[in-house]
Structure formats: structure tokens, C-alpha cells
Amino acid sequence: MPAIDGTSLSILLATSFTILLIGYLTAISSKDVIRLLISLEMMFGAVFLALVPLFSVAHLVNTAFAIAIVTIFASSGELLILISAISILDRQKRSVKTDVVTIGGDKL
Amino acid sequence: MILLAALAGVAVLFALGVLVSSDNFYSALFMSVTLVLVATIYAFFSLQPVFVLILFIFVGAIGIVTVALAATYRTAPEQQVSWFWAIPVALTALILAEAISFYPLDGSIVPSTINFQLVNFIPHLEYLLLVVFLIALVLLLLLSVLRMGVGGRS
Numbered sequence: 001m002p003a004i005d006g007t008s009l010s011i012l013l014a015t016s017f018t019i020l021l022i023g024y025l026t027a028i029s030s031k032d033v034i035r036l037l038i039s040l041e042m043m044f045g046a047v048f049l050a051l052v053p054l055f056s057v058a059h060l061v062n063t064a065f066a067i068a069i070v071t072i073f074a075s076s077g078e079l080l081i082l083i084s085a086i087s088i089l090d091r092q093k094r095s096v097k098t099d100v101v102t103i104g105g106d107k108l
Numbered sequence: 109m110i111l112l113a114a115l116a117g118v119a120v121l122f123a124l125g126v127l128v129s130s131d132n133f134y135s136a137l138f139m140s141v142t143l144v145l146v147a148t149i150y151a152f153f154s155l156q157p158v159f160v161l162i163l164f165i166f167v168g169a170i171g172i173v174t175v176a177l178a179a180t181y182r183t184a185p186e187q188q189v190s191w192f193w194a195i196p197v198a199l200t201a202l203i204l205a206e207a208i209s210f211y212p213l214d215g216s217i218v219p220s221t222i223n224f225q226l227v228n229f230i231p232h233l234e235y236l237l238l239v240v241f242l243i244a245l246v247l248l249l250l251l252s253v254l255r256m257g258v259g260g261r262s
Contacts, residue, residue, distance in 0.1 A: 004153070004222065008112055012149070015116035017204070019142065021197065022123045026135075028193065034132045034178050038139050041174060042126060045143045048150075048162060049119075055155055055222045062229050066238060068158050072166055073242035079170050080249040086177065087253075096181050 004056040012052050020046035032097045033089060037082045044075045112152060119145035136178035140171040157226045 004012075023042035030036045048071060054064035086096055093100040122145065125138035147162035229235060 007109060011113055011116050015120055018120050019123045019146075022120075022127050025193070026127050029127070032132070032181070032183065034174075034181050035135065037174055037177065038126060038132065038135050041139055041170065042123060042142065044166070045123075045139075045146045048143075048146050048158075048166075051158075052149060052153060052155070055153065055158075055224050058223070061222075061224050062232060062235065065158065065224070065226075065229050066235050068161065069235075069239060070242065072161055073246060075166060075170055076246050077249050079173060080246070080253050083173075083177070084253050086181070090181075 004053055009053050012049060016046045016049035019049065031099065033082060033086050034096060036098070037079070040078055040082075041075065044071055044078075047071050112149065115145055115149055115152065119149075131182070132178040133175070133182050136171075136175040140167055140175060143167045143171055153222050155222060155224055157224070 020043055023039045023046060026039035026042060027036060030039060048068065051064050051068055051071075054060045054067070089096050089100065119142050122138045122142040126135045126142065129135045129138060144163065144167055147159050147167065150156075150159040150162060
């Protein structure tokens with residue numbers, strides 16, 4: 001079983017930060033909801049990678065696993081909400097591009 | 109160490125593929141490969157339960173649904189990244205690098221060999237309660253989506 005030393009920790013955190021940054025850049029460059037969904041999942045992937053060092057601290061192992069489960073559920077919820085958004089956009093605007101959304105919030 | 113660095117490097121390369129690809133379908137495929145490599149890093153540290161969770165639920169379900177959505181709504185998006193974003197990105201990277209380099213390693217949290225067993229997680233009642241609440245949340249969201257997709261008009 002490989003131990004986590006300083007170098008491994010640096011590799012993991014640097015990779016996590018890079019993937020998170022790429023997720024941010026993809027999100028701000030996205031012009032449709034599908035690409036936004038892809039970028040959000042990249043960010044969740046970065047979160048998973050950043051969790052690995054927590055498993056190496058004895059009293060944080062269960063907490064790290066709980067965070068991993070919460071992250072998976074959050075990602076599932078995000079997917080369902082974005083599927084709803086895609087469905088509504090496609091039905092009402094006949095497009096999944098974000099520029100068809102002209103105002104924020106909801107009309108009650 | 110070399111294997112870990114190689115895995116991380118390939119993961120970053122595939123993540124870059126997500127950014128530079130102009131086709132959402134290929135971006136979704138690159139994203140799936142990146143997430144599989146993230147799961148592989150967990151397997152590298154012998155964290156099999158998390159590896160299975162990520163591979164079968166996160167990639168196997170969520171990732172594949174994303175690929176299917178991208179294939180259904182397949183268009184070539186225009187890139188709109190302004191180079192002015194390089195300024196806050198560089199500033200953030202600088203601040204993070206400085207924070208990491210000056211971080212005092214007092215030894216209170218020392219990384220060591222990973223010893224993780226799922227059997228220690230399951231008896232905790234609060235974690236089980238958390239999982240039950242999360243499943244209820246996802247089911248409620250799923251019912252909303254199904255209602256919207258089957259016949260509802262919002």
C-alpha cells in the first residue's frame with residue numbers, strides 16, 4: 001500500500017487545482033448548458049482528488065468517506081437539476097444555449 | 109511515485125482536452141476519461157470502496173448520462189474566453205503558491221499510510237442518516253424531473 005508523502009501530496013493537490021481551474025475555464029467559456037454540466041463534473045472530479053490526502057489522516061478517514069458520498073449525491077442532484085434545465089430550455093426556447101436566458105430568477 | 113505522477117499528468121492532459129475541444133461530445137468523453145483516472149488514483153492508494161463509488165456511480169451513471177446528453181444536443185460551441193481572465197487566474201495562483209510555501213508544517217496532521225476499512229464507516233449512525241437523507245433528496249429531484257419530462261408543463 002503506497003504511503004502519502006510530501007511529494008505525493010503535492011502531486012495530488014497540484015493536479016486537483018489544475019483540474020479545478022480547467023473546470024472554471026470551461027464553465028466561463030461555455031455557451032450552452034451541456035458544456036456547463038461537463039465543467040461542473042470536472043469540478044467534482046477535482047474535489048474527489050483533493051479528498052485523497054484526508055484518507056491518510058487516521059481520525060479523518062470516516063469524515064473523508066462521508067464527504068465523498070456527499071459529493072457523489074451533490075453531483076447526482078446537480079445532474080438532475082441540469083437535466084430539468086435542459087428540458088425546460090429545449091421546450092420553451094428550442095435551444096440549450098445559455099444566451100437565450102435573458103433574465104435571472106423566476107417569475108411568480 | 110512515478111506511476112502516480114503519470115496518472116496525474118494524463119488526467120490533466122485529458123482535462124485540457126475538455127477545455128480545448130469545441131465539440132461537446134468529445135468534451136464529455138474526455139471528462140469521463142479524466143474521472144476514470146481520478147478513480148484510478150484512489151485505486152492506487154488501495155481505497156477500493158471510493159474507487160467503486162466513483163467508477164460505477166459517478167462515471168458509470170452520471171458521466172454516461174452526460175455523454176448521452178452531449179451526443180443528443182451535439183453542436184460546436186464558440187469559445188468566449190477573454191484573455192483578461194489570465195490576470196485573476198495568475199493572481200490567485202500566486203496567492204495560493206505563497207500560502208502553500210509559507211504554510212507552517214507543525215506536525216499536527218501528518219499524512220501517512222492509508223488504512224481505510226468500510227466496516228468502520230457503516231456503524232456510525234449519523235453517517236447512515238446522512239446517506240438516507242441524501243437518497244431522499246435525489247429521489248425527490250428524480251420525481252420532479254420525471255414529472256417534468258413525462259407530461260408536466262412548467
